[in-house]
Amino acid sequence: MDIRFEDAEVRFAGRTVLLPVRLDLTERRIGIIGLNGSGKTTFARLINGLVRPSKGRILVDGLDVTAEPDAVRRQVGYIFQNPQNQIILPIVRDDIALGLKNSRLPKGEIEFRVQAMLERLSIGELGGRRAHELSGGELQLAALAAILVTEPRLLILDEPTNQLDLRNRNRVLQTITSLPQQLIVITHDLGLLDGFDRVLLFDQGRLVGDGVPADVIAQYEALAA
Amino acid sequence: MKTLYAEGDSILHRASARSKLVGLLLAGILTFLVTSIPLLIGLLVASALLLLSTRLGLKDLLRRLVPLAVTISILCGLTMLLQTVETGIISLLRLTLLLLVSTAVTATTAISDVMDEITAAATPLERLGLLRAADIGLAIGLVIRFVPEVAERYEVLRDAHTARGIRPKTLSLLVPLIILTLRDADEIAAAIDARGVRR
Amino acid sequence: MATKDIVLAALFAAIIILLGIVPAISLGFIPVPVTAQSLGVMLAGAVLGAKRGVMATLLVMLIAAIGMPILAGGRGGIGVFMAPTTGYLIGWAFAAAVTGYLAERLITPEQTGLTQIVYFFIASVIGGIVVLYALGITWVAFFTGIGLSKAFLGSLIFIPGDILKAGIAALAGRAVMVGYPLLPQRA
Numbered sequence: 129m130d131i132r133f134e135d136a137e138v139r140f141a142g143r144t145v146l147l148p149v150r151l152d153l154t155e156r157r158i159g160i161i162g163l164n165g166s167g168k169t170t171f172a173r174l175i176n177g178l179v180r181p182s183k184g185r186i187l188v189d190g191l192d193v194t195a196e197p198d199a200v201r202r203q204v205g206y207i208f209q210n211p212q213n214q215i216i217l218p219i220v221r222d223d224i225a226l227g228l229k230n231s232r233l234p235k236g237e238i239e240f241r242v243q244a245m246l247e248r249l250s251i252g253e254l255g256g257r258r259a260h261e262l263s264g265g266e267l268q269l270a271a272l273a274a275i276l277v278t279e280p281r282l283l284i285l286d287e288p289t290n291q292l293d294l295r296n297r298n299r300v301l302q303t304i305t306s307l308p309q310q311l312i313v314i315t316h317d318l319g320l321l322d323g324f325d326r327v328l329l330f331d332q333g334r335l336v337g338d339g340v341p342a343d344v345i346a347q348y349e350a351l352a353a
Numbered sequence: 354m355k356t357l358y359a360e361g362d363s364i365l366h367r368a369s370a371r372s373k374l375v376g377l378l379l380a381g382i383l384t385f386l387v388t389s390i391p392l393l394i395g396l397l398v399a400s401a402l403l404l405l406s407t408r409l410g411l412k413d414l415l416r417r418l419v420p421l422a423v424t425i426s427i428l429c430g431l432t433m434l435l436q437t438v439e440t441g442i443i444s445l446l447r448l449t450l451l452l453l454v455s456t457a458v459t460a461t462t463a464i465s466d467v468m469d470e471i472t473a474a475a476t477p478l479e480r481l482g483l484l485r486a487a488d489i490g491l492a493i494g495l496v497i498r499f500v501p502e503v504a505e506r507y508e509v510l511r512d513a514h515t516a517r518g519i520r521p522k523t524l525s526l527l528v529p530l531i532i533l534t535l536r537d538a539d540e541i542a543a544a545i546d547a548r549g550v551r552r
Numbered sequence: 553m554a555t556k557d558i559v560l561a562a563l564f565a566a567i568i569i570l571l572g573i574v575p576a577i578s579l580g581f582i583p584v585p586v587t588a589q590s591l592g593v594m595l596a597g598a599v600l601g602a603k604r605g606v607m608a609t610l611l612v613m614l615i616a617a618i619g620m621p622i623l624a625g626g627r628g629g630i631g632v633f634m635a636p637t638t639g640y641l642i643g644w645a646f647a648a649a650v651t652g653y654l655a656e657r658l659i660t661p662e663q664t665g666l667t668q669i670v671y672f673f674i675a676s677v678i679g680g681i682v683v684l685y686a687l688g689i690t691w692v693a694f695f696t697g698i699g700l701s702k703a704f705l706g707s708l709i710f711i712p713g714d715i716l717k718a719g720i721a722a723l724a725g726r727a728v729m730v731g732y733p734l735l736p737q738r739a
Binding site: 355356357358374377381417420421424425428429431432435436440441443444448451452455456458459460462464467468471484485488489491492493495496497499500502503504507523524527528530531532534535536537538539541542545546551 | 553554555556558559560561562563564565566567569570573574588591595599607611612614615617618619620621622625626627628629630631632633634635636637692695696697698699702706720723724727728731732734
C-alpha cells in the first residue's frame, strides 16, 4: 500500500509530539527505530487513525485516514506493544473470531478460518485456551492471529519481540518475516531489521534518519552513544 | 471463571432458554398472587420435584441452596416474630419455592443461551437508539476476560506491599488497583477500534 | 457510545467482581463481616461518574444473571433477582447513578483536597447508603411481609459498616481523581 504523510504533525496539551513529516512509504518491509518517547508509536498510530494529526494529513492508498478511519482500518492491522490489552474476549478462539463477526460469513466458515489461522501460526492447540493463561510468546501469536484472520494488506507491529525470551523471540520473528503482507515494525530489537527495505529513525519527535538498515542503524548507534 | 450451569440432558436442560426464563418470571408473579398455605405447599413440592429432575448431586444442591436459604430463614423467622406467624410461613413458602425454581433454571441453562436471550431482549432498546445490542455481549466478554487479570494485579500489589514491609490495607491496595486497571482502558479501546469490532 | 466508555465500565465491573472475591474487610468493632462489593459500587459512581458507573453495575448484574457465581459469597444465577435481598442488588445501579451524579455536580479540580474528600463522602453516603437502603428495605419489607418499619430497624446494624465504606470510597475516589482523573465535570 502507499502511505503518504503530507506535513502531518501531532501536538498534545501544548507540546509537539511529532514535528511535521512529509514522506511516502511503499516498501514491503519498513522499520521504525528511536529512543523511548521519540515519537515512533505516535507516527505509527497516525497510519490507522488511532492518533489524529493536529495539522496536515495521512493518505493510505489515497484514503484520508482522518476522514475514513474504518475503511483504512479494514486494510491495516495493528499489533499493540502489549498484546495483553489487545485480546478482548476470554477464550482465544472467540477473540480471533471477533474480527470476522461483521463480515457476514456463515458461522461454519468463520470457525474454519479461525482454526486455519491458528494452524498457520502453529498454535492450533491454543484455540480453546483462556487468554490470561497464555505465556508472553503465545499471547503475541494469538494477538497476531486475531489480526491476520481479517486479511489486512498492511500490518503494523509495535515492538513485537519486546519482553520475549530468545526462543519465543525467534518464533515470532520467523512468523513475521514469512508473512506476505507489507510490514511496518517498530522495534528496539535491531536484529529484527535484517533484510528490511527501509528504516526510519525518530529523535525527540523529529524524523532524523531514513534509508537502508545498515546506514540508519549506524546513525542510531551514534545518536544513542 | 466458574459457572453455575451444570451439563446434563434432563427435560429442563432440553427446554429452550426463553421458555425457562419466561416460566420463571410467571412463577414469580403467580407465587405472590397465591395466599393459600396448602396450595403454596403443593407448589413447593412441585418445584422441589422440578429441581430434582435436573439430577444435580446432593452436595451440589446444598452448595447452591444453602447461602440464600439461610437469608430466607432468618428473614422469615423475624417476620413470624414481628408480624404474624401466618405471614412468616407464607413468605417462607413463597421464597423457598422461588429459590428452588430459579436454581433449577440456572443449573440447566448455558451461559451463551442466556446471553442470546439478553441480546434479544435488548433489541427493542437498540431500535430506540439507547444502545447497541451487540455491545452487551462485547462488554460481558471484556469483563470475564479481565477479572483474572485484575485479580493477578491485586495479588502483585499485595506482594509488593509485603516485600516493602508495608501491611496491605484496603485503601492502599484499592487506589493503585483502580488506577492501574483503568489506565489500560485507552489501549483496550484503541485495540477494539483498530480491529473494527464495533461497526 | 464511545468504545472507551464501554471499556471503562467493563474494567470497573471486573474490579467490583474482584471485591466480592477478596476477603471481606474486617472492621474489628463490628461483628458482621462486610463485603467490599458495595464499596466497589460507590467507587464506580465516584470514579467514573453516573453514566459509566451505572453501566459497570449493570454489567455485574448481567453476569450474575447469566449464571456466574460472582456476587459476594459466591452467589449468582437468575435466582438473585427473586430473593429477599434483590432490592439491594438492583439498587446498585441507582446507588452508582446518584453517587456519580452528585460527584460530578459537587467536585471541581480547584477545590482543596479536604473539600473534595468531604464531597465524595456526601455523594457516597447519599447514593450508596440512603438510596440503596431505601430500595433494599422497601423490597425486603414487601417481599417478606415483615413491614417497612421493622425492615428498617433490622437493617440498621449494617449502617456503621457502610459509613466506613463511604469513608474509604471518599478517600479512594479522591486519590484516583488525583492520579488518573476520569470524573466528568458538570459544574
